Amino acid sequence: MRYELYYWPGIQGRGEFIRLALEEGGADYLDVARGPQKNGGGVSALMRYLEDSDLAHPPFAPPFLKAGKQVIAQTANVLLFLGPRLGLAPANEAGRLWVHQLQLTIADLVDEVHDGHHPISSALYYHEQKLEARRRTADLIKQRLPKYLGYFEGILLRNQRSGQYLAGRSLTYADLSAFQIVEGLRYAFPRAMAKLEKRYPRLVALRDRVAARPRIAAYLASDRRIPFNENGIFRHYPELDA
């Protein structure tokens, strides 16, 4: 089956967690909105679904995935669907729930990183909430990042007799997402992360292990990987980097 991914074409954003799974899984997929508008691509491809009042299961927001006739939204939910199909989730229910739980915790971290630069409103520009962003990001770097990164470090420590991944013996979509978290935080907060990440050697090693996987390495070197920029979740504003 050819999957269709629908996400904002100019950013990694939340769509990137799905892209990484599709790439590592060797899936046949089309990143629809990145195609030319005249061939049904562009942002209007997204809007068609968001505004389609005949669609039984409408997404609240991108990203969403079309798989045959099914339209599935919410990043973690799309990964819940794709995981077993792409060999990126455990076979048993308890294992799948655990990987999903990790993904939902990563989603919470992503929300907090987003709100670092947009603490007041997504509908305002960063410069319209810059003072609040400074205050919120200071807390993010001091309190929240250590809590989240320390949590994932602890998971890797607990799982080290089974393997080198977050859950069980094999790579799952949660490992790919953990890679993206480290990459994103390094981009957004290079100074803070240079200090912080020394405390999380297992998480950094996981990041390296994911980056070295042939399909991921090929993807990262391709133009399918959109560079980080200041429209996405992970934004580099030097004044926010402690």
Add this chain to the structure above:
Amino acid sequence: MRYELYYWPGIQGRGEFIRLALEEGGADYLDVARGPQKNGGGVSALMRYLEDSDLAHPPFAPPFLKAGKQVIAQTANVLLFLGPRLGLAPANEAGRLWVHQLQLTIADLVDEVHDGHHPISSALYYHEQKLEARRRTADLIKQRLPKYLGYFEGILLRNQRSGQYLAGRSLTYADLSAFQIVEGLRYAFPRAMAKLEKRYPRLVALRDRVAARPRIAAYLASDRRIPFNENGIFRHYPELDA
């Protein structure tokens, strides 16, 4: 099986979405931290799990559910587990993913409501971020609540040929959560909601339908239902209510 729910004992919070499912499903469950400390209850019951370095699948934060030997965290993930077991989720995979997608969208709304009174940091008191809270909540009421509530109203409209619930013909855990959203918003923002909710008659009717279900009605009338208060997600600060 007797389920054990672990959540902060003094608030509805995120645990309430699980309590409502357990109550409607007629589950045998213990709300562990609400029990007396000398019998293993209280906040120390939560902390025991959060600090247990031998636990293979540790929660990042409450709520979490113990089902036999399994410990499951993240509210939506717990409901994903409980849904089929309590007769509160569709039988087929596509239906389950759809209900989960709705629940994850409700979880996003819950996060936004929380950040209305805590836009800078969960580690600070409300009065330490009151100015920012005014600004963020004004945006929440003006932009975000209409977007979310309008989305759920639209879902009910699309599904009205099948039934009176959000998904398919039968009640699911997403309906119980939608009830809680309306209740919470009415408590937090009585003036704003009095105006807003007129635009969402199907959602209000769903709230009434859930409230009238015998097990939910009995639960709401019992002392198992903790009253809303200013330590939870939905807080009534008159100065934030437009």
